[in-house]
Amino acid sequence: xxxxxxxxxxxxxxxxxxxxxxxxxxxxxxxxxxxxxxxxxxxxxxxxxxxxxxxxxxxxxxxxxxxxxxxxxxxxxxxxxxxxxxxxxxxxxxxxxxxxxxxxxxxxxxxxxxxxxxxxxxxxxxxxxxxxxxxxxxxxxxxxxxxxxxxxxxxxxxxxxxxxxxxxxxxxxxxxxxxxxxxxxxx
Amino acid sequence: xxxxxxxxxxxxxxxxxxxxxxxxxxxxxxxxxxxxxxxxxxxxxxxxxxxxxxxxxxxxxxxxxxxxxxxxxxxxxxxxxxxxxxxxxxxxxxxxxxxxxxxxxxxxxxxxxxxxxxxxxxxxxxxxxxxxxxxxxxxxxxxxxxxxxxxxxxxxxxxxxxxxxxxxxxxxxxxxxxxxxxxxxxxxxxxxxxxxxxxxxxx
Numbered sequence: 001x002x003x004x005x006x007x008x009x010x011x012x013x014x015x016x017x018x019x020x021x022x023x024x025x026x027x028x029x030x031x032x033x034x035x036x037x038x039x040x041x042x043x044x045x046x047x048x049x050x051x052x053x054x055x056x057x058x059x060x061x062x063x064x065x066x067x068x069x070x071x072x073x074x075x076x077x078x079x080x081x082x083x084x085x086x087x088x089x090x091x092x093x094x095x096x097x098x099x100x101x102x103x104x105x106x107x108x109x110x111x112x113x114x115x116x117x118x119x120x121x122x123x124x125x126x127x128x129x130x131x132x133x134x135x136x137x138x139x140x141x142x143x144x145x146x147x148x149x150x151x152x153x154x155x156x157x158x159x160x161x162x163x164x165x166x167x168x169x170x171x172x173x174x175x176x177x178x179x180x181x182x183x184x185x186x187x
Numbered sequence: 188x189x190x191x192x193x194x195x196x197x198x199x200x201x202x203x204x205x206x207x208x209x210x211x212x213x214x215x216x217x218x219x220x221x222x223x224x225x226x227x228x229x230x231x232x233x234x235x236x237x238x239x240x241x242x243x244x245x246x247x248x249x250x251x252x253x254x255x256x257x258x259x260x261x262x263x264x265x266x267x268x269x270x271x272x273x274x275x276x277x278x279x280x281x282x283x284x285x286x287x288x289x290x291x292x293x294x295x296x297x298x299x300x301x302x303x304x305x306x307x308x309x310x311x312x313x314x315x316x317x318x319x320x321x322x323x324x325x326x327x328x329x330x331x332x333x334x335x336x337x338x339x340x341x342x343x344x345x346x347x348x349x350x351x352x353x354x355x356x357x358x359x360x361x362x363x364x365x366x367x368x369x370x371x372x373x374x375x376x377x378x379x380x381x382x383x384x385x386x387x388x389x390x
Contacts, residue, residue, distance in 0.1 A: 004366045004368070007327065007328075007368045008368060008369075011327075011332075011368050011370055014193070015370055015372070017193075019193050019196060020193065020196040020197055020200060021196055021278050023196075023200055024195075024196035024197070024199045024200050024274075024278070025275050025278050027199060027200055027203040028199050028203070028271045028274050028275050029271075029275055031203055031206070031267075031271060032267075032268050032271040032272060032275070035264045035267055035268050035271075036264075036268055038260075038264060039260075039261050039264045039265065039268070042257060042260060042261060043257075043261060046253065046254075046257055071214060071218065072215065072218055074214060075211050075214035075215035075218070076211075076215070078207050078208075078210050078211035078214060079207075079208065079211035079215065081204075081207050082204045082205070082206075082207035082208035082210075082211055083204070083208075084204075085200050085201070085203050085204030085207065086200070086201060086204035086205070086208070088197075088200045088204075089197045089198070089200035089201035089204060090197075090201070097372075102349075102353060102371070103353060103357075104353050104356035104357050104360060104369060105333070105335075105356060105368070105369025105370060105371055106368075106369065106370045106371065107349060107371045107373075108370060108371070108372045108373070109345070109372075109373040110372075110373060110374055110375040112375040112376075113339060113345065113373050113374070113375055114345075116341055117343070117345050120341070120342050166345075169345075169346040170345055170346055170349070
């Protein structure tokens with residue numbers, strides 16, 4: 001494998017997964033502000049004994065007022081935030097897009113773009129409006145839900161072949177399924 | 188294709204999450220009807236250690252004495268704040284002005300990023316089935332790397348758009364004389380694109 005091919009594999013992997021930069025910057029900024037506020041408060045309390053007494057009295061009153069349910073609520077909020085951040089750190093963060101390595105670089109297609117293209121192709125093939133075709137793109141499957149015209153049979157196989165043809169033209173791999181809605185629409 | 192250290196991003200999220208989890212435990216554990224002995228022992232040991240630090244005094248300057256606990260806390264907090272500031276400042280995505288450099292015996296020729304835009308993005312954007320196309324030159328391992336973002340209209344033939352993009356990239360490779368990392372991204376339409384009219388799909 002050449003150096004460029006190796007690079008393209010890395011580029012593809014990075015393009016398909018979230019970098020978590022926004023979340024990390026937000027968490028780091030909030031933490032820095034909280035720590036800075038704590039440092040300023042601590043140093044000020046040490047320097048000014050009067051201020052230290054005021055803060056202590058305020059803290060005692062707050063602890064008394066928040067005893068019981070409000071403290072539990074704060075604890076639960078902290079716990080939920082902690083779980084969210086740890087999940088962001090640990091989970092792969094796969095993005096709603098798929099890609100492949102092409103002759104000249106890496107190609108990445110958002111799932112929404114692919115879903116629109118598949119819906120249009122299936123609708124054209126079945127001779128119905130594209131609003132009657134709803135496409136869901138998942139990691140390994142592309143599923144089309146067709147709302148038929150009442151009394152008109154839906155050509156399942158043709159629809160599935162159209163999905164497979166669309167994917168093949170883009171050199172993407174996924175299982176194609178077609179589902180027909182239980183209730184149709186009047187012509 | 189941005190040059191951000193993803194591992195560091197996740198490490199910051201993990202450490203912040205763990206800090207919040209410890210804070211949540213400190214708030215919620217005393218409220219539990221059942222107290223966990225090992226946790227209580229750890230908390231009591233930490234409290235005793237803290238008391239020892241609090242009782243010690245550090246000399247700052249010629250006259251001022253500061254509790255060791257305060258000095259340790261402030262010192263640690265300042266170090267963490269500096270590290271966090273450095274982390275945040277390095278998260279910016281930097282783009283390059285230069286897309287390629289050609290060294291010749293009689294000099295050096297530099298291709299600006301606008302050359303890439305004129306060769307690749309503008310012809311693609313001129314297509315009836317494309318709403319917008321944009322090229323960005325980034326840095327990948329100290330060398331230029333190209334990102335081409337294309338937003339297509341509803342009904343566009345994706346294979347044709349990609350084929351066109353691949354052809355433009357082949358021309359650029361031929362002109363620049365080198366293969367560089369390239370990412371072609373067919374992106375979802377943004378909310379603002381909903382205000383643009385829909386053109387019939389290109390045939």
